[in-house]
Amino acid sequence: MSEMKKIKNLKEFSTSADRFEGANLLCPGCAHSIIVREVLNATNDDLILSASTGCLEVCTAVYPYTSWDASWIHIGFENGSTAVAGAETMYKALKKKGRLKQPERNPKFVSFAGDGASYDIGFQWISGCMERGHNIMHIVLDNEVYANTGGQRSSSTPIGSSATTSPEGRRSYGEKRNKKDMISIMASHHIPYAAQVAPNKWKDLVKKIQHGFSVDGPVFINAVSPCTTEWKFDPKDTMHLADLATDSLVFPLYEIIDGHELNITYRPKDLVPVEEYLAAQGRFKHLFKDEYKYLIKEWQERVDANWAYLNRREEARV
Amino acid sequence: MANKGWDEFEIGAMLRTFNGKIDDIVGTHQENRAYSENSSFVASVADWRINKPVFNKDFCIDCQFCWVYCPDVSIISRDKKMIGVDMDHCKGCGVCVEVCPTNPKSLLMFPEKADEETELAAWPAKNEEKK
Structure with a gap:
């Protein structure tokens, strides 16, 4: 195991040389690249990356x-995780046969995917990777919608959100089904590490990524990624939205070790009502009409229940 | 790069980011890398901007919030110091201004055509009401 990069504070972190370049075509204010930069800068090792x-x-x-300034591959919508798993298997085989030119280098295998490519389309592939125990990390950039193709709902889209295939209108308040609890599903594969991260808590994110790199086996990371285009907010407010998401506990930050040891890694000092999180986004605008106000109350209850559930699990270690 | 038609792409195209080989990529900052014509680093998205950030180093405390939260790798930080903004890759989203904690802010957004010198001279004073 190679030595982990030491990052004590943000100043030290800022000496990293980025391996992700600008002039990509992501929207101004997109959180995807913030997360990718924080992940890539968390390690000094070589990287083998894929993106679904x-x-x-x-x-x-x-x-x-x-x-990308690292080995990077794209094949299809669903198989970003298996592409990296294949590379990892090849690497292991060549190492065993002694055919690696630089066997002392310890590359890290990371697959990036959106929530569509993880929660829906790539689900079986990821599940397979987790089950087979490849030494890879799968990172979901969770913006709760198929943002690339015009904002269709995915199984990550939360209740009440207006997506192009579940629009709000006279007869509907938008998406009617609740979000899939992907982290629990993945943790149930008894993988060594599963966690939820947010770009605004960079230190927590880096710590979790480094933990993920240090364990032997598959790692699943769910990263909340506020989408300025589909969540409908001003590009400059990306980090504000991420703050609201973590501080209202809509995206609680926690980790699950070996499928049973749950730790809550961030407890907000000042809890923000869920209403504030919803009000900051255009996709929830209709919930503030009189006939849908009850949904906001339900939202708060659901978030509170989930937080209580996580706390119980942390205590019970199950 | 010669323009290619849609049916002239190689199947399984492989792009090399650098001319030659860089052994220690994590120890080599952007200015010392030999980018090839295939890296998006050599491209520019400057024409996306409506507003541009202007950096006033007099108030900067080098907290590096702008560096870590910049989506476009456009905040140039070397040796723990913030040096400036990479105007070829900045898309003008304004995240850096929002996360800047100083009072007054050391980064502010101005219209793309604004003159940097004039804006720096007329920088807002400290806001006493704000905590």
Whole structure:
């Protein structure tokens, strides 16, 4: 195991040389690239990356340009995780046979995917990777919608959100089904590490990524990624939205070790009502009409229940 | 790069980011890398901007919030110091201004055509009401 990069504070972190380049075509204020930069800068090791189809893939690999300064592959919508798992298997085999030119280097295998490519389309592939125990990390950039193709709902879209395939209108308040609890599903594969991260808590994110790199086996990371285009807020407010998401506990930050040891890693000092989180986004605008006000109350109850559930799990270690 | 038609792409195209080989990529900052014509680093998105950030180093405390939260790798920080904004890659989103904690802010957004010198001279004073 190679030595982990030491990052004590932000000043030290800022000496990192980025391996992700600008002039990609992501929207101004997109949180995807913030998360990618924090992940890539968390390690000094070589990286073997993949991206499943999604905003990140189409915007960073527009022929003839690439925005990645590391080995990077894209195949299809669903198989970003298996592409990296294949590379990892090959690496292991070559190492065993002694055919690696630089066996002392310890590359890290990371697959990036959006929530569409993880929660829906790539679900079986990721599940397979987790089950087979590849030494890879799968990172979901969770913006709760198929943002790349025009804002269709995914199984990550939360109740009440207006997406193009579940629009709000006279007869509907938008998406009617609740979000899939992907982290629990993945933790149930008894993988060594699963966690939820947010770009605004960079230290927590880096710590979790480094933990993920240090364990032997598959790692699942769910990163909340506020989408200025589909969540409908001003690009400059990206970090404000991420703050609201974590401080209202809509996206609680926690980790699950070995599928049972749950730790809450961030407890907000000043709790923000969920209403404030919803009010900051255009996709929830209709919930503030009189006939849908009850949904906001339900939102708060659901978030509170989930927080209580996480606390119980942390205590019980199950 | 010669322009290619849609049916002239190689199947399984491979792009090399650098001319030649860089052994220690994490120890080599952007200015010392030999980018090839295929890296998006050589491209520019400056024409996306409506507003541009202007950096006033007099008030900067080098907290590096702008560096870590910049989506476009456009805040140039070297040796723990913030040096400036990379205007070829900045898309003018304004995240850096929002996360700047100083009072007054050391980064502010101005219209793309604004003159930097004039704006720096007329920088807002400290806001006493704000905590």
